[in-house]
Amino acid sequence: AQSVAQPEDQVNVAEGNPLTVKCTYSVSGNPYLFWYVQYPNRGLQFLLKYITGDNLVKGSYGFEAEFNKSQTSFHLKKPSALVSDSALYFCAVRDIQGNRDDKIIFGKGTRLHILP
């Protein structure tokens, strides 16, 4: 079964500084990897995904993520943080094996605080 770990409950970054939110995963097949963001009292919004190909994927709002197969990681990054990036971020994984189409499992979430 697949699993996702987000080791940090909270990340604090000063506005204008680069940010990284960490994620590691475990699958038995090939991973589809995702990042979602949730603002207060809102649903989850899709940010970006890795399916195959280039290890660096770009998504919404200037976010990007780097897939590292050897470290089984998929860290979320942004070169320059904005106060409006403050939210709850979830890493998620699907375990793709052959024709079996599996569910999406979420990490526990990391709360990102961007300090003005």
Added chain:
Amino acid sequence: SAVISQKPSRDICQRGTSLTIQCQVDSQVTMMFWYRQQPGQSLTLIATANQGSEATYESGFVIDKFPISRPNLTFSTLTVSNMSPEDSSIYLCSALTGGTEAFFGQGTRLTVV
């Protein structure tokens, strides 16, 4: 992408009663899921709603407590049965489009008193 509408957006229910949550997608989708989320916490998968067959439940969730219907490729319902205060949570509907990423409804905030 897909637009997912959930109803109701919130409700306050008496213990022992049942609530049915509806999820409507604006296009046909391959898979639909139901999650539960405590505010500020992670999402826990309840079940996969299968079109034309019984839902697939995750460990800790049973059909008698959370019956699910999916009569077609755009609609699903989740019923929370015989509610107790422990069922107070946010319930989220999700749909897979194009076989890759999932999209989410705005959620149903349920309070059981």
